[in-house]
Amino acid sequence: xxxxxxxxxxxxxSGVSIAxxxxxxxxxxxxxxxxxxxxxxxxxxxxxxxxxxxxxxAARRTNVIGLFFPGHDETVPDQxxxxxxxxxxxxxxxxxAGSPDAENLYFDEVLRGAEIEAWRxxxxxxxxxxxxxxxxxxxxxxxxxVDGLAVLARTVPxxxxxxxxxxxxxxxxxxxxxxxxxxHVSASNGPGMRTLxxxxxxxxxxxxxxxxxxxxxxxxxxxxxxxFRDALADSGVAESSVRVLRSDFTRDGGRATAARxxxxxxxxxxxxxxxxxxxxxxxVLEQRGIxxxxxxxxxxxxxIAAGRHSRPSLTTVHQPMVELGRAAVHxxxxxxxxxSLEPQxxxxxxxxxxxxxxxxx
Amino acid sequence: xxxxxxxxxxxxxSGVSIAxxxxxxxxxxxxxxxxxxxxxxxxxxxxxxxxxxxxxxAARRTNVIGLFFPGHDETVPDQxxxxxxxxxxxxxxxxxAGSPDAENLYFDEVLRGAEIEAWRxxxxxxxxxxxxxxxxxxxxxxxxxVDGLAVLARTVPxxxxxxxxxxxxxxxxxxxxxxxxxxHVSASNGPGMRTLxxxxxxxxxxxxxxxxxxxxxxxxxxxxxxxFRDALADSGVAESSVRVLRSDFTRDGGRATAARxxxxxxxxxxxxxxxxxxxxxxxVLEQRGIxxxxxxxxxxxxxIAAGRHSRPSLTTVHQPMVELGRAAVHxxxxxxxxxSLEPQxxxxxxxxxxxxxxxxx
DNA sequence: TTGAAAGCGCTAACAG
DNA sequence: CTGTTAGCGCTTTCAA
Numbered sequence: 001x002x003x004x005x006x007x008x009x010x011x012x013x014s015g016v017s018i019a020x021x022x023x024x025x026x027x028x029x030x031x032x033x034x035x036x037x038x039x040x041x042x043x044x045x046x047x048x049x050x051x052x053x054x055x056x057x058a059a060r061r062t063n064v065i066g067l068f069f070p071g072h073d074e075t076v077p078d079q080x081x082x083x084x085x086x087x088x089x090x091x092x093x094x095x096x097a098g099s100p101d102a103e104n105l106y107f108d109e110v111l112r113g114a115e116i117e118a119w120r121x122x123x124x125x126x127x128x129x130x131x132x133x134x135x136x137x138x139x140x141x142x143x144x145x146v147d148g149l150a151v152l153a154r155t156v157p158x159x160x161x162x163x164x165x166x167x168x169x170x171x172x173x174x175x176x177x178x179x180x181x182x183x184h185v186s187a188s189n190g191p192g193m194r195t196l197x198x199x200x201x202x203x204x205x206x207x208x209x210x211x212x213x214x215x216x217x218x219x220x221x222x223x224x225x226x227x228f229r230d231a232l233a234d235s236g237v238a239e240s241s242v243r244v245l246r247s248d249f250t251r252d253g254g255r256a257t258a259a260r261x262x263x264x265x266x267x268x269x270x271x272x273x274x275x276x277x278x279x280x281x282x283x284v285l286e287q288r289g290i291x292x293x294x295x296x297x298x299x300x301x302x303x304i305a306a307g308r309h310s311r312p313s314l315t316t317v318h319q320p321m322v323e324l325g326r327a328a329v330h331x332x333x334x335x336x337x338x339x340s341l342e343p344q345x346x347x348x349x350x351x352x353x354x355x356x357x358x359x360x361x
Numbered sequence: 362x363x364x365x366x367x368x369x370x371x372x373x374x375s376g377v378s379i380a381x382x383x384x385x386x387x388x389x390x391x392x393x394x395x396x397x398x399x400x401x402x403x404x405x406x407x408x409x410x411x412x413x414x415x416x417x418x419a420a421r422r423t424n425v426i427g428l429f430f431p432g433h434d435e436t437v438p439d440q441x442x443x444x445x446x447x448x449x450x451x452x453x454x455x456x457x458a459g460s461p462d463a464e465n466l467y468f469d470e471v472l473r474g475a476e477i478e479a480w481r482x483x484x485x486x487x488x489x490x491x492x493x494x495x496x497x498x499x500x501x502x503x504x505x506x507v508d509g510l511a512v513l514a515r516t517v518p519x520x521x522x523x524x525x526x527x528x529x530x531x532x533x534x535x536x537x538x539x540x541x542x543x544x545h546v547s548a549s550n551g552p553g554m555r556t557l558x559x560x561x562x563x564x565x566x567x568x569x570x571x572x573x574x575x576x577x578x579x580x581x582x583x584x585x586x587x588x589f590r591d592a593l594a595d596s597g598v599a600e601s602s603v604r605v606l607r608s609d610f611t612r613d614g615g616r617a618t619a620a621r622x623x624x625x626x627x628x629x630x631x632x633x634x635x636x637x638x639x640x641x642x643x644x645v646l647e648q649r650g651i652x653x654x655x656x657x658x659x660x661x662x663x664x665i666a667a668g669r670h671s672r673p674s675l676t677t678v679h680q681p682m683v684e685l686g687r688a689a690v691h692x693x694x695x696x697x698x699x700x701s702l703e704p705q706x707x708x709x710x711x712x713x714x715x716x717x718x719x720x721x722x
Numbered sequence: 723t724t725g726a727a728a729g730c731g732c733t734a735a736c737a738g
Numbered sequence: 739c740t741g742t743t744a745g746c747g748c749t750t751t752c753a754a
Contacts, residue, residue: 004528006731017741022733032739047527052506053417054731057746062414064487064506089549089556089678091713093721108469115490119499124506126425126487129476142485145413145425166408167365188450195450309670317450352452360454367747378725383749393723415747418730725754730747737742 113325175219193227254280474686536580554588615641673717
């Protein structure tokens with residue numbers, strides 16, 4: 001870590017010009033074999049690693065794509081990391097850490113997709129989770145570091161987005177389609193919920209249902225609810241004959257809402273706007289001895305892993321989260337290649353996955 | 362995105378020098394209020410965003426920390442992302458996507474911890490997943506982009522690591538302690554397994570156990586096995602009287618190994634080197650009608666979410682994965698602050714979590 | 723408190 | 739195929 005070698009050092013040691021050193025990295029085949037070997041040898045001897053900062057400056061592109069999503073810092077203590085020796089091992093009865101929330105699970109997968117696609121296309125991926133109050137600073141910070149930015153819908157004010165978009169391509173992830181200047185990548189929330197709801201209403205012939213929506217600021221919830229309403233129309237069920245409650249996308253919220261529902265007459269079906277909520281509903285149903293699916297059908301949305309392992313396993317609409325991440329990167333690189341493109345909207349297909357909580361009829 | 366404004370543009374528009382513009386961002390309080398206001402106004406009008414590349418070049422530090430981990434590309438099709446309209450929604454009976462593998466789950470959490478700690482300390486986080494053959498290129502690529510690099514043990518050859526370490530601090534995540542030049546962050550694998558095994562051997566008085574180890578190239582497996590052996594010694598159980606099998610850390614592997622075990626006399630306890638394996642064991646046991654914990658005790662290691670939701674829920678050793686990520690970043694920034702530090706090893710504490718598969722006695 | 727000027731390490735014409 | 743030469747946009751002394 002002493003004196004970091006540069007092109008100049010490599011050039012000198014191998015008796016060529018710095019331009020040739022640069023070429024060895026940028027376009028190896030324009031350099032004669034023996035020359036290249038000499039350079040490469042010097043590179044190795046010296047431990048040379050090209051500086052991305054210098055390259056970025058000179059080439060006016062960083063080859064980095066940024067991903068911005070809501071922070072999850074609330075759950076993490078602010079305490080400093082200490083180097084405690086871990087020799088004594090406590091034995092506890094229950095898991096102290098709460099289960100990670102749905103948004104995280106969701107975003108981990110999106111991140112994975114973005115990561116894969118980015119490196120595939122020769123870009124590095126920079127991730128930033130938005131801490132509440134520092135959002136603005138963060139966004140411009142990473143905007144200055146990348147060639148393009150993918151942002152989860154509703155996590156950044158439009159003004160800020162527009163500001164950033166003057167400089168680099170911005171793509172919005174999830175949420176409703178918007179006819180504006182940004183590229184947009186999302187899943188078929190509406191059609192997905194509509195299809196699933198129709199399966200409940202028509203194939204199962206269950207009309208006596210309750211719908212548990214998510215928070216009003218969710219980027220996707222409104223579309224799902226609309227899909228549900230479409231299904232009511234499709235199936236000739238009056239909106240007034242079904243109940244729509246609102247919860248908060250968490251398992252606990254699902255439990256609470258289920259309790260509210262069960263305070264009244266027991267419905268034959270409970271459709272939830274996401275899987276976490278549905279898992280909470282299942283918890284309460286099991287605890288009350290209400291059988292699923294015999295007494296009540298339950299469905300979720302997202303396709304998180306926990307839904308596959310629950311008892312009963314959860315019928316849901318599976319979102320292609322990894323693909324969402326990939327598509328976001330794709331959209332950015334496409335615009336980088338051709339900035340004159342019209343704003344594009346990619347809608348990725350979803351799948352209704354039938355499991356025990358609402359089985360195939 | 363037309364003509365990206367620079368310090369020069371801001372300086373001109375606000376009638377100051379570029380040095381002052383720089384100061385407004387680097388050390389705002391050394392600039393007189395009115396001057397600062399003028400500059401800030403120009404910044405806004407122009408849509409100026411500082412270039413991280415230029416800054417990195419000039420300041421000789423990027424303020425980025427890198428995280429390198431094994432790739433997960435095998436599972437993702439190489440097909441291009443297409444912009445298919447998602448209007449038709451298929452209805453399928455089972456989830457087509459396999460469950461994400463343990464390593465990913467593990468790393469998602471580590472990543473989250475690193476992300477949190479990095480931004481907290483004013484660093485951006487760059488992530489790279491190693492594609493098999495391009496590992497070397499990837500590692501040096503990201504090494505040129507960051508001020509420090511955290512690498513999962515065994516994913517990068519030591520030579521390469523040493524090469525990179527000539528330039529920037531490198532910290533190794535997980536795996537056995539190694540008395541070498543690198544900083545190292547890991548969890549108490551050995552003591553954790555030892556404590557859990559002793560609980561089975563002593564508190565439950567179950568000596569007739571089988572241990573299912575993981576792949577030999579796992580960074581952590583050897584330590585856990587050693588911890589198990591320590592427990593045998595602690596409890597006065599002859600090594601020759603217990604069986605040690607090797608599996609591959611996957612749920613399927615756990616199933617296969619359980620089948621092998623059950624081909625012989627049924628043991629009273631099955632200790633697994635990770636949770637996924639244990640979940641596979643539970644699958645087979647349930648299928649054969651063998652009761653857990655009444656007939657057989659089962660334990661895992663890691664503390665993944667799925668273990669909490671399984672039936673029966675899984676007794677395990679919980680690793681602080683988020684903390685591992687944080688600690689890694691902490692180690693890097695510490696060395697950045699003081700490069701003369703001796704190589705350090707951080708060992709984070711673990712916890713035995715008792716659940717149904719091996720309950721408190 | 724502000725300005726002038728010298729780089730930081732590399733890329734990309736343009737010559738040769 | 740290789741060398742020369744301008745910058746890229748910002749930080750950072752050193753003076754004023």
